[in-house]
Amino acid sequence: MRKSMIFLLLGLVVMSFLLFRVRYQVQELEEDVAHVERTIIEERESIHVLQAEWSYLTRPARLQALAEKHLGMKPATYEQLARWEDIPMLEAEPAVAEVPVPAVEPQEKTVAVVEPAPAPVVVAPAKKAPAAKPPAKIAAAKKAPVPVVRDEAATVWDALRVETSASGGHR
Amino acid sequence: MNHRQDGLDLGVTSPHRWAGDRHVAYFARMAGPMDKAVSRCKSRVGVAMVFLVVGLLFVSYRLVDIALMRAGQSGRVFQVSKHASPALGRADVVDRNGTLLATNLVTSSVFANPRMIGEPTQLARKLVAIFPDLSMTKLEKQLKSDRTFVWVKRNITPQQQYEVNKLGVPGLNFQKEEQRVYPQGQLLGHVLGYVDVDNHGIAGIEKSLNSTLVDPAHYAEPITLSIDTRVQHTMHTVLQEGIKEFQAKGAVGIVLNVRTGEVISMVSLPDFDPHQPNSPGAADARFNRASLGVYEMGSTFKGFTIAMALDSGRVKMSDQFDATQPISFGRFKINDSHPEHRWLTLPEVFMLSSNIGTVKIVEKMGPKKQQEYFRQLGFFEPVNIELPERGAPMFPSQWQELTMMTTSFGHGIAVSPLHVVRATAALVNGGRLPELTLLKTSADAMPKGKQVVKSETSQAMRMLMRQVVVEGTGKSSEVKGYFIGGKTGTAEKTTSGGYDKKALLTSFVASFPMQNPQYVTLVMFDEPQPTKKTYGFATAGWNAAPMTALLVERIAPLLGVMPLPVDETEIIAKRKH
Numbered sequence: 227m228r229k230s231m232i233f234l235l236l237g238l239v240v241m242s243f244l245l246f247r248v249r250y251q252v253q254e255l256e257e258d259v260a261h262v263e264r265t266i267i268e269e270r271e272s273i274h275v276l277q278a279e280w281s282y283l284t285r286p287a288r289l290q291a292l293a294e295k296h297l298g299m300k301p302a303t304y305e306q307l308a309r310w311e312d313i314p315m316l317e318a319e320p321a322v323a324e325v326p327v328p329a330v331e332p333q334e335k336t337v338a339v340v341e342p343a344p345a346p347v348v349v350a351p352a353k354k355a356p357a358a359k360p361p362a363k364i365a366a367a368k369k370a371p372v373p374v375v376r377d378e379a380a381t382v383w384d385a386l387r388v389e390t391s392a393s394g395g396h397r
Numbered sequence: 398m399n400h401r402q403d404g405l406d407l408g409v410t411s412p413h414r415w416a417g418d419r420h421v422a423y424f425a426r427m428a429g430p431m432d433k434a435v436s437r438c439k440s441r442v443g444v445a446m447v448f449l450v451v452g453l454l455f456v457s458y459r460l461v462d463i464a465l466m467r468a469g470q471s472g473r474v475f476q477v478s479k480h481a482s483p484a485l486g487r488a489d490v491v492d493r494n495g496t497l498l499a500t501n502l503v504t505s506s507v508f509a510n511p512r513m514i515g516e517p518t519q520l521a522r523k524l525v526a527i528f529p530d531l532s533m534t535k536l537e538k539q540l541k542s543d544r545t546f547v548w549v550k551r552n553i554t555p556q557q558q559y560e561v562n563k564l565g566v567p568g569l570n571f572q573k574e575e576q577r578v579y580p581q582g583q584l585l586g587h588v589l590g591y592v593d594v595d596n597h598g599i600a601g602i603e604k605s606l607n608s609t610l611v612d613p614a615h616y617a618e619p620i621t622l623s624i625d626t627r628v629q630h631t632m633h634t635v636l637q638e639g640i641k642e643f644q645a646k647g648a649v650g651i652v653l654n655v656r657t658g659e660v661i662s663m664v665s666l667p668d669f670d671p672h673q674p675n676s677p678g679a680a681d682a683r684f685n686r687a688s689l690g691v692y693e694m695g696s697t698f699k700g701f702t703i704a705m706a707l708d709s710g711r712v713k714m715s716d717q718f719d720a721t722q723p724i725s726f727g728r729f730k731i732n733d734s735h736p737e738h739r740w741l742t743l744p745e746v747f748m749l750s751s752n753i754g755t756v757k758i759v760e761k762m763g764p765k766k767q768q769e770y771f772r773q774l775g776f777f778e779p780v781n782i783e784l785p786e787r788g789a790p791m792f793p794s795q796w797q798e799l800t801m802m803t804t805s806f807g808h809g810i811a812v813s814p815l816h817v818v819r820a821t822a823a824l825v826n827g828g829r830l831p832e833l834t835l836l837k838t839s840a841d842a843m844p845k846g847k848q849v850v851k852s853e854t855s856q857a858m859r860m861l862m863r864q865v866v867v868e869g870t871g872k873s874s875e876v877k878g879y880f881i882g883g884k885t886g887t888a889e890k891t892t893s894g895g896y897d898k899k900a901l902l903t904s905f906v907a908s909f910p911m912q913n914p915q916y917v918t919l920v921m922f923d924e925p926q927p928t929k930k931t932y933g934f935a936t937a938g939w940n941a942a943p944m945t946a947l948l949v950e951r952i953a954p955l956l957g958v959m960p961l962p963v964d965e966t967e968i969i970a971k972r973k974h
Binding site: 231234235237238241242244245248249252271274275277278279280281282284285286287290301302303304307309312 | 450453459497502503626634876877954959
């Protein structure tokens with residue numbers, strides 16, 4: 227009887243000890259949470275101030291002055307802008323005449339030099355379907371499309387001039 | 398078994414002998430007077446045991462409960478606001494791209510309790526050393542007074558706060574306050590407006606949307622404007638260049654989205670610093686010339702006259718008008734600035750900006766019909782926009798024949814630049830008058846504007862406006878690839894008793910790209926001067942139009958309008974780089 231009583235008493239003491247320990251741990255954790263939340267608020271205030279400062283430092287006037295001074299930049303002009311659709315894509319490689327493999331090992335004197343036919347990349351308006359007629363505002367360009375070899379075009383726009391006048395392309 | 402008869406012997410005498418029935422013997426010995434006491438004692442112990450067990454069970458139940466059952470609940474965790482910025486007393490304002498335009502920052506304000514201050518003069522001297530703009534005499538008087546609360550300085554910088562703290566005077570104290578800060582500075586002074594010292598809006602958007610800005614439900618969400626800061630800056634730069642080059646007194650620039658009515662940019666020069674709205678000389682700068690000022694806009698009205706004439710069917714594109722002689726009406730004479738002395742077709746009247754031709758056109762309409770169209774185009778009421786500064790148009794109460802003539806080319810009626818931009822948008826976007834707004838809106842959210850002219854009329858106007866730039870008075874506004882169309886306007890400002898030939902108000906209203914207009918721009922200069930480069934001319938084609946070219950070239954990529962490929966031979970390119 228005594229032993230079981232002592233046992234139970236001991237158990238009670240241990241349980242109470244554990245209970246209060248848990249309670250205090252929870253209290254400590256709650257304090258930690260409150261502390262972290264206060265820190266979050268402080269950080270958010272700092273972020274807010276930094277956002278205002280960011281907006282101030284990225285004012286267009288300031289950026290323009292800096293870009294002009296340190297990078298030598300100027301506003302972009304028409305010649306520097308292009309649309310994705312206007313970039314001429316590479317045509318499929320035109321078939322190159324196959325170089326025949328010599329049956330006999332070539333001798334020094336009789337080396338046959340076979341050059342592949344030069345294949346300039348040509349802007350080929352003929353491939354484009356004659357598309358929508360140009361709008362009434364622009365005088366229709368009536369001249370026949372002339373293939374312009376890209377190497378000789380002065381600017382991208384020259385090379386495109388033919389293509390776009392043939393297709394009347396614009397969005 | 399030999400046990401004693403007296404019952405006192407509670408134990409066993411010999412374990413060996415009683416081993417088998419020890420318990421029996423134990424309980425058998427209870428029968429006696431002592432046994433009752435013993436049993437009572439034992440039952441009390443038992444009760445105590447029960448209590449202990451119950452207590453133990455309860456404690457273990459609580460333990461289990463706390464450890465396992467409450468795992469999901471949050472208990473007393475306090476809620477931190479989900480929003481990114483702390484809940485301040487006023488919502489932020491951002492532009493259409495999210496750039497912060499106006500926000501509250503927490504600052505400190507210094508106040509004093511004069512009763513607690515022992516040496517007011519010395520303290521006043523020290524404070525004036527930290528805050529040079531405070532008046533020594535006034536501060537001294539306040540500190541010597543008998544009050545308990547006196548502001549020393551509001552919204553001080555952290556550095557100043559440190560210095561005041563370092564003084565170590567118990568009578569001084571800090572209070573946290575919020576100050577409205579405009580990171581973009583002067584750029585949006587007219588649009589945003591400003592607040593007074595207690596953060597109440599007293600001008601611009603701050604005033605008109607004041608109730609929304611302080612509404613607790615909206616604190617954390619910024620108010621998004623339709624303004625694009627980059628376009629605003631470009632417009633500002635271009636107008637500043639123009640003012641410098643042409644020695645103008647002021648300028649106005651507006652960019653409007655024709656479909657949604659969103660104001661992308663609104664600049665009025667001179668402008669001011671919204672942090673110091675009351676600095677000396679700022680009264681003129683605070684005046685919003687774009688929305689509040691009303692002016693006789695001049696020839697930009699010819700577009701409206703021709704549009705209404707075409708729309709009503711009274712004239713056709715192929716009609717011709719006699720512009721050989723000036724028109725006399727009583728003591729008034731109406732003449733062209735560059736008389737052609739011949740008959741002009743309708744497109745020529747517009748391209749060459751002929752006053753005589755325009756009057757001949759409007760005569761076919763009659764004053765009543767003209768008035769009706771003006772009303773439809775919104776020229777008789779202030780423009781509905783989210784600003785308190787909206788100018789009411791001025792026009793004669795009696796609309797007689799002379800009024801009809803003069804208003805046909807933009808004199809005798811004064812409207813704000815916003816009116817002109819809105820009506821031009823109606824002419825180019827298919828005929829619907831848009832509702833202007835300073836808040837970012839998508840095209841579907843905007844209510845469809847009222848149809849004021851037919852869409853065929855709009856198409857005709859687009860072609861005519863394009864011709865002004867290709868062949869007419871607006872040649873210098875041409876930019877390769879953007880197909881600008883527009884109308885110049887050179888108006889003489891009124892002085893006492895007439896018009897001042899030397900004081901001009903020049904404007905150029907433009908739209909691009911003319912095949913499918915997206916935006917309308919207006920550039921206006923107040924009293925531009927002739928220069929050597931302009932060969933002594935100060936008309937719109939020499940200042941407002943070339944500035945528009947500069948503007949459009951820079952803002953079109955920002956607005957997502959890509960240049961269209963052009964055939965160079967057809968454009969008369971007179972741009973100088």
